[in-house]
Amino acid sequence: YLTDYEIVIFGHVHRPYNERWRDGKLYLCPGTPTDKTFTDINSYGFLRISKEIVEPEIIYL
Template sequence: MRVGVISDTHMPVRARALPAACRDVLAGCDLILHAGDHADGASLAALRAIGPPVVAVHGNADGEDLRRALPASAEVDAGGVRIAVVHDAGPREGRIGRLRRRFPGADVVVFGHSHVPLVERDAGGFAIVNPGSPTDKRTQPHHTMALVRVDGGRAEAEIVILERDDPA
């Protein structure tokens, strides 16, 4: 199973649409996760139109309409792996332990907010993933997303570097 992970798209403020490379990766996935800061409902509708099921949470920059429509956190089973999604994971110090305690049933926690891509795993195999942003890299050198591959009840995550195009 392939799980496409994005966050912090801030559309249409930072971009009119997702970059084509991001849309292509997401279209080839079995599930899409969005860790918040969509910016408006139209961008969420466009994400859902890509095809695979979407699990999304709201972020701090999302308006009232999205805050009412989306939860602050979510959990989903993906091929026998439990993945939690939340927008803000708090400060870097102690983050992996804090997320393990907050989501005790999860194997992986996906988060956003910082726009800083990250894949980190503890000694017990618990993983945290921040996909960065496909549309607003801030101080990062690249626009990014993440891909989580689930096989045999085990998840492997990687950051995907996107070449930014000018979406239509």
């Protein structure tokens, strides 16, 4: 079982979301680079991970 995690990456909603919640976890949805049914602005996510930092970014097209 997954018991210790810091990042939740999800999709299917087609809307970009990049928030750190009160529980300290990062929730990231990249959006969609092609479909305009659910959003006016297309996007994708970029997640930079190093030993020192986790840096999420939503890139709008």
